[in-house]
Amino acid sequence: MENYEVHEFDVLVIGAGGAGLSAAIEASGMGVSVGLVCKSLLGKAHTVMAEGGIAAALANVDPKDGWKTHFRDTMIGGKMLNNWRMAQLHAQEAPDRVKQLEHWGAVFDRTKDGKILQRAFGGHTYKRLCHVGDRTGLEMIRTLQDKGIHQGIAIFMECAITKLFKDGDRISGAFGYFREDGRYVLFKAKAVILATGGIGKAYPITSNSWEYTADGHGLAYDAGADLIDMEFIQFHPTGMVWPPGVRGLLVTEGVRGEGGILRNNKGERFMYKYLPEATKNDYAADDKESEEWVNAAVSGAQTTARRPPELSTRDNVARAIYNEVKNGNGSPHGGVFLDISYLPADRVKKKLPSMYHQFKELADVDITAGPMEVGPTMHYTMGGVRVDADTQESRVPGLFAAGEVSGGMHGSNRLGGNSLSDLLVFGKRAGTGAANYVKGINTKPDIPKEAIESAIKEMEEPFSRADGINPYDVQKKLHTIMSTYVGIYRDEKDLETGIAKLEELKSQISKVGIKGSKAFNPGWHLCRDLRNMFIASEAVARSALLRKESRGAHSRTDYPNTEPEFGKYNTSVFDKGGVMTLEQTPIPEMPADLKELFEKKEPAHA
Amino acid sequence: MPDAVLKIFRGDSKGGEYKTYKVPIEDGMVVLDAVHYIQATYDPDLAVRWNCKAAKCGSCSAEVNGKPSLMCKTRMDRFAQGEEILVQPIKTFPLIKDLVTNVSWNYEQNKRIAPFHSDDAGEWTVYQEDIERVQEFRKCIECFLCQDVCHVLRDHHRTDAFMGPRFLVRVAGLDMHPKDDVNRMAYLKNEGGIGMCNITKCCTEVCPEDIHITDNAIIPLKERVVDEFYDPVAIFLKKVFGGKSKKTASS
Ligand SMILES: Cc1cc2nc3c(=O)[nH]c(=O)nc-3n(C[C@H](O)[C@H](O)[C@H](O)COP(=O)(O)OP(=O)(O)OC[C@H]3O[C@@H](n4cnc5c(N)ncnc54)[C@H](O)[C@@H]3O)c2cc1C
Ligand code: SF4
Ligand code: SF4
Ligand code: FES
Numbered sequence: 131m132e133n134y135e136v137h138e139f140d141v142l143v144i145g146a147g148g149a150g151l152s153a154a155i156e157a158s159g160m161g162v163s164v165g166l167v168c169k170s171l172l173g174k175a176h177t178v179m180a181e182g183g184i185a186a187a188l189a190n191v192d193p194k195d196g197w198k199t200h201f202r203d204t205m206i207g208g209k210m211l212n213n214w215r216m217a218q219l220h221a222q223e224a225p226d227r228v229k230q231l232e233h234w235g236a237v238f239d240r241t242k243d244g245k246i247l248q249r250a251f252g253g254h255t256y257k258r259l260c261h262v263g264d265r266t267g268l269e270m271i272r273t274l275q276d277k278g279i280h281q282g283i284a285i286f287m288e289c290a291i292t293k294l295f296k297d298g299d300r301i302s303g304a305f306g307y308f309r310e311d312g313r314y315v316l317f318k319a320k321a322v323i324l325a326t327g328g329i330g331k332a333y334p335i336t337s338n339s340w341e342y343t344a345d346g347h348g349l350a351y352d353a354g355a356d357l358i359d360m361e362f363i364q365f366h367p368t369g370m371v372w373p374p375g376v377r378g379l380l381v382t383e384g385v386r387g388e389g390g391i392l393r394n395n396k397g398e399r400f401m402y403k404y405l406p407e408a409t410k411n412d413y414a415a416d417d418k419e420s421e422e423w424v425n426a427a428v429s430g431a432q433t434t435a436r437r438p439p440e441l442s443t444r445d446n447v448a449r450a451i452y453n454e455v456k457n458g459n460g461s462p463h464g465g466v467f468l469d470i471s472y473l474p475a476d477r478v479k480k481k482l483p484s485m486y487h488q489f490k491e492l493a494d495v496d497i498t499a500g501p502m503e504v505g506p507t508m509h510y511t512m513g514g515v516r517v518d519a520d521t522q523e524s525r526v527p528g529l530f531a532a533g534e535v536s537g538g539m540h541g542s543n544r545l546g547g548n549s550l551s552d553l554l555v556f557g558k559r560a561g562t563g564a565a566n567y568v569k570g571i572n573t574k575p576d577i578p579k580e581a582i583e584s585a586i587k588e589m590e591e592p593f594s595r596a597d598g599i600n601p602y603d604v605q606k607k608l609h610t611i612m613s614t615y616v617g618i619y620r621d622e623k624d625l626e627t628g629i630a631k632l633e634e635l636k637s638q639i640s641k642v643g644i645k646g647s648k649a650f651n652p653g654w655h656l657c658r659d660l661r662n663m664f665i666a667s668e669a670v671a672r673s674a675l676l677r678k679e680s681r682g683a684h685s686r687t688d689y690p691n692t693e694p695e696f697g698k699y700n701t702s703v704f705d706k707g708g709v710m711t712l713e714q715t716p717i718p719e720m721p722a723d724l725k726e727l728f729e730k731k732e733p734a735h736a
Numbered sequence: 737m738p739d740a741v742l743k744i745f746r747g748d749s750k751g752g753e754y755k756t757y758k759v760p761i762e763d764g765m766v767v768l769d770a771v772h773y774i775q776a777t778y779d780p781d782l783a784v785r786w787n788c789k790a791a792k793c794g795s796c797s798a799e800v801n802g803k804p805s806l807m808c809k810t811r812m813d814r815f816a817q818g819e820e821i822l823v824q825p826i827k828t829f830p831l832i833k834d835l836v837t838n839v840s841w842n843y844e845q846n847k848r849i850a851p852f853h854s855d856d857a858g859e860w861t862v863y864q865e866d867i868e869r870v871q872e873f874r875k876c877i878e879c880f881l882c883q884d885v886c887h888v889l890r891d892h893h894r895t896d897a898f899m900g901p902r903f904l905v906r907v908a909g910l911d912m913h914p915k916d917d918v919n920r921m922a923y924l925k926n927e928g929g930i931g932m933c934n935i936t937k938c939c940t941e942v943c944p945e946d947i948h949i950t951d952n953a954i955i956p957l958k959e960r961v962v963d964e965f966y967d968p969v970a971i972f973l974k975k976v977f978g979g980k981s982k983k984t985a986s987s
Contacts, residue, residue: 171785172843173878174793232860235852235913237867237874244861262871268792269874279843280851287840310832339787373764379790488790491809493764602776646781649748650833653780 134314142319147175149533150325152557180267181382183259185547186224192256208541215519227554301528302575312648328511334609346535348662360513361673367447369507389424394459401439465505521563542682598643794879873909882939901939908953
């Protein structure tokens with residue numbers, strides 16, 4: 131049998147983005163031994179790409195803001211399907227986490243009076259996003275990374291986990307390989323924290339990187355956890371549409387937060403007509419009011435003008451753009467126009483430097499001189515591992531999840547900026563949860579030999595089929611299925627066709643083959659990643675079929691209305707004897723004092 | 737449009753060869769797109785690092801026609817039609833495979849630098865004008881292209897004695913932070929080897945984030961080291977008043 135190296139920790143954290151690093155720092159600070167693994171080099175996780183900012187009700191710019199308003203915005207943005215307790219903890223604790231990050235060395239942009247500056251974002255009542263130009267994620271990951279490396283955490287870079295092990299029903303460790311040379315590694319651990327991010331690579335047009343192959347979703351599902359809210363996939367309204375090589379690359383919502391205007395090919399500012407009745411009153415009525423708001427934002431003054439319609443929630447803006455393009459009002463490359471060039475060039479370059487360079491260098495467009503072309507791109511996975519709101523533990527003892535891989539916090543639609551804050555709040559909570567959990571465990575984790583052997587066998591198999599199917603071809607077919615049948619708009623017939631096609635294609639996973647050696651072989655890695663992507667894709671399609679309504683990011687053309695009955699359930703997906711099983715589980719009941727916040731018409735002040 | 741011709745290094749530390757590939761050109765294509773096309777079509781085992789495809793993560797560093805570059809930012813239409821495009825791994829660090837090198841030395845350097853520390857536990861008031869410079873340094877995406885091009889590391893192989901431009905930028909970012917209270921000057925002078933830099937500015941030229949590495953980071957740091965260790969007035973004052981407010985890092 132193949133050799134493998136062995137390491138042992140109290141807590142193993144899988145993933146070194148904002149969530150994983152926060153969890154590792156917290157757990158090791160509590161005195162337990164911590165190992166941290168990531169597929170890329172340290173500091174390259176998705177978190178590094180985040181642009182617009184971190185949402186936290188610091189009230190530095192809009193003094194009226196407070197956790198209750200943030201909580202309310204988050205729940206309304208998620209169409210009330212969020213786990214209320216997570217949304218509450220998130221809104222309450224985000225300000226402290228941001229300040230902590232500052233005290234660990236993060237350097238945020240400042241207000242005139244020397245506080246952390248905050249900008250507007252879709253669905254947020256007040257200017258709430260703490261930011262560093264449009265490279266907030268870089269600031270966050272570098273700060274956490276530089277804190278984490280001095281904490282005695284053992285870090286394993288370019289190491290991919292392919293299996294979780296259990297001792298009875300408890301987690302007992304994980305198995306993986308190093309990308310560099312393909313050598314295998316066994317981690318014995320009393321607790322595992324998943325912080326692996328999302329599933330974007332199941333779609334062809336996405337803002338997500340190669341890492342987003344749904345590993346955490348797949349590993350958790352295989353280990354017996356349940357995934358909730360998988361039908362909710364966030365299509366970000368503004369991805370680049372041209373040139374082809376960058377299709378899907380993100381154009382930060384910060385552009386609209388700074389005053390960016392969306393127009394169709396007739397020059398019409400179309401967002402006014404797509405504002406839902408329920409929230410229409412929160413947005414400017416005409417160009418004059420929008421302009422007033424932007425002028426106030428630029429000069430840092432207070433205003434009674436309401437925000438421009440472009441700052442509606444993402445689900446809504448994405449659908450609007452999709453429809454404009456479909457109705458023949460699109461831009462030359464199949465998007466719409468996003469224009470910020472009416473503001474002074476200096477301001478655009480200062481507030482959105484990386485957008486300026488991204489367009490200039492990749493698309494030959496000067497965004498200070500003319501509009502960008504943008505269209506929807508698969509961006510974020512609302513669904514994920516169901517966890518306890520306070521500890522982040524899943525239904526599998528010893529298995530925790532935080533960040534994008536977990537579900538519940540964002541309900542049916544995430545607000546921009548609420549992910550980075552989610553990572554800090556629940557990363558830390560997962561660290562505490564796991565450390566407390568292992569302190570109560572006295573036995574050494576045991577891993578059955580057969581389980582290790584079968585994990586090795588799974589990885590070796592593709593080499594025995596040098597003439598097997600090219601894994602990249604299977605991924606391409608998966609892309610076609612997901613974008614054709616499980617995209618922004620869905621209906622029963624499409625979803626059923628999609629599921630049937632997924633079933634059919636699934637049989638090819640066991641026939642993929644690879645040539646070459648185990649040394650840094652991306653094709654070999656993909657052979658294993660495909661399995662995770664299929665689990666997640668199937669979960670998305672089946673959950674979408676079961677939810678016979680439209681809510682947040684889930685739009686059914688055959689059931690266009692939001693049905694109160696469906697607002698009572700989360701869709702839960704789990705493995706039952708090798709069969710993907712679905713259940714509608716009641717959403718946790720919100721206590722009366724929080725419910726009150728939704729009865730008032732005015733935004734709540736904390 | 738005729739196909740582009742890429743010549744890519746294939747091999748590992750034991751040796752290798754250049755392999756030529758033909759790739760159909762699309763509008764706005766970058767070198768990384770071409771490498772991905774090759775991976776998906778001809779050689780799934782071609783090793784390359786990337787994440788963001790938007791010049792934000794610093795993963796895809798390579799030498800394209802001899803120039804240290806981010807592959808995701810290097811447009812194919814920069815090259816003449818039919819021109820052979822040579823793609824090599826960065827040279828300064830040990831090769832793992834194809835376009836991937838072992839950059840772990842950089843992570844070790846970072847770990848040796850005393851981390852950020854501030855005794856001020858209260859609410860901070862910090863003005864934008866006081867952090868502009870620090871924010872410039874914190875734009876660094878750790879692509880290590882500056883490390884690749886610096887002759888002290890590249891030609892003289894002094895990884896034993898010089899931390900390289902990337903980590904001088906890092907120290908500058910800490911040192912100029914208005915709230916940081918650690919003194920890293922002895923470290924810079926001794927283990928960091930700041931004296932080995934002779935201000936050739938090659939690092940600044942390749943930085944994809946346009947950080948003025950030499951002018952804004954290295955030169956001011958060099959001046960501070962001189963003040964601290966060689967300036968008789970400063971040394972006198974230090975003896976009388978017990979040195980600067982920054983504590984010396986124990987490394
Ligand atoms: C372009 C872009 C811009 C964004 N902008 C914003 C923004 O402005 N504000 C905001 O709030 N949100 C933003 N988001 C969303 C936010 O960045 C992500 O949701 C968030 O960073 C995810 O963090 P994470 O810690 O959960 O995962 P990540 O940061 O993605 O980290 C995942 C980690 O898991 C590791 N991993 C995965 N699988 C395995 C495995 N099998 N074995 C070992 N390790 C594994 C990876 O290597 C990585 O280290 C943006 C997203 C994108 C793509
Ligand atoms: S300026 Fe100094 S650090 Fe930069 S390349 Fe020249 S010698 Fe190296
Ligand atoms: S300083 Fe510039 S060249 Fe050097 S690692 Fe950072 S971004 Fe890259
Ligand atoms: S892939 Fe991130 S910098 Fe090129």
